[in-house]
Amino acid sequence: MFFEHEKSLGYRKAVRNECVRAKGSRASFQLATSVDLNRTFWNLLSKTWNQGMTMINENALSAFLCLARTGSFKEAAREIGVSNASLSRYIAQAEDEVGFTLFNRMRNNSTLTREGQEFLPLAQSLRSDLESYTRQVADMRNAGRGVLRIGCGPLTSRTLIMPALQQVRKQLPDLRFEVLVSAYRRPLDLLQSGQFDIFVGDLTYTPAAENIEIVVMDKQPVVFLAHASHEIHTKGPQSLADLFEYPFASPHLHKHWKATLIKALGGDQHAAEKVKKLPQIECDDYSFLTGLLAGPEFIVGGMRETFAEVLATKTVQEIAVSPSIQWNICASRKVQGNSRALKLFWSSLVRMNSANE
Secondary structure, eight states: OOOOGGGHHHHHHHHHHHHHHHHSSHHHHHHIIIIISOHHHHHHHHHHHHHTOOOOOHHHHHHHHHHHHHOOHHHHHHHHTOOHHHHHHHHHHHHHHHTSOOEEEOSSOEEEOHHHHHHHHHHHHHHHHHHHHHHHHHHHHTTTTOEEEEEEOTTTIIIIIHHHHHHHHHHOTTOEEEEEESOOSSHHHHHHTTSOSEEEEEOTTOOOOTTEEEEEEEEEEEEEEEETTOGGGGSOSBOHHHHTTSOEEESOOOHHHHHHHHHHTTSSHHHHHHHHTOOSEEOSOHHHHHHHTTSSSOEEEEEGGGGHHHHHTTSEEEOOBSSOOEEEEEEEEESSOOOHHHHHHHHHHHHHHHHHO
């Protein structure tokens, strides 16, 4: 959505028309652009328009930020879902558009130049402003209806999100909900940028974040299960090393969980190589993971409550594992700017938490 100069007139017209449709008048557009939408974005827009500058396009911006964070062309390309050649082209576009070299390119990694380091906070600000703009225009479009955006990990959609959602609907029956389920790698970044109103999920290894309120909802052990006929059930308590000799399936294992597993497996290079290959099947859909337990091939890891129904059938059994590992299921929201819907949803989660203590 960041644009070339020659396209900016049409873009501004489109933005104006979008705001007019949402608010109903050109006067409302003036109010929206001066009050509702992020001022920094509009100041940058005006500066670009008045000076005839070229703004960095969105693909180039995303490529720059991702490479600056990872330091690896290969990892950055994989993360944003493009080829290495496409990533190189986007970085070249970014450097052409800003007029200076952004990265020192080396064989095994890439580091920011001095100019790149100075440009980084501006690029981060541009990204934040764009996301804020997109979110607020969407809010304007949905004015009168209301939307609560809930980000959550795959472990919480039924056990926490569903009962809280049902409570909120009793008081706000016309409210729309967007429930976005995934094993998010950086959920608090998405929360701070406004892509979520609230996040509920695994924050076991999350550092303190500014202007974010976090409540630990539950601490639960990671459980490992297999079909009742699996041979591992005949071998008594197992170590994690024993467990991972069999095909293993689980939700996404982010780097902190992989570090935990490496440590549990001995912390050496052999352990790191072992964990690097895990899981053999990665899926955030627990219905799919449960389906893998229909036969004796796979061991599946997750949270006990999620597998309660299949455990009740006795066709699947939990594996005794030592040492045990656990995760923290947390709810998080911004400290300021909470809507009535978010306050109701948060209060419902807090009440559930208090009832379980």
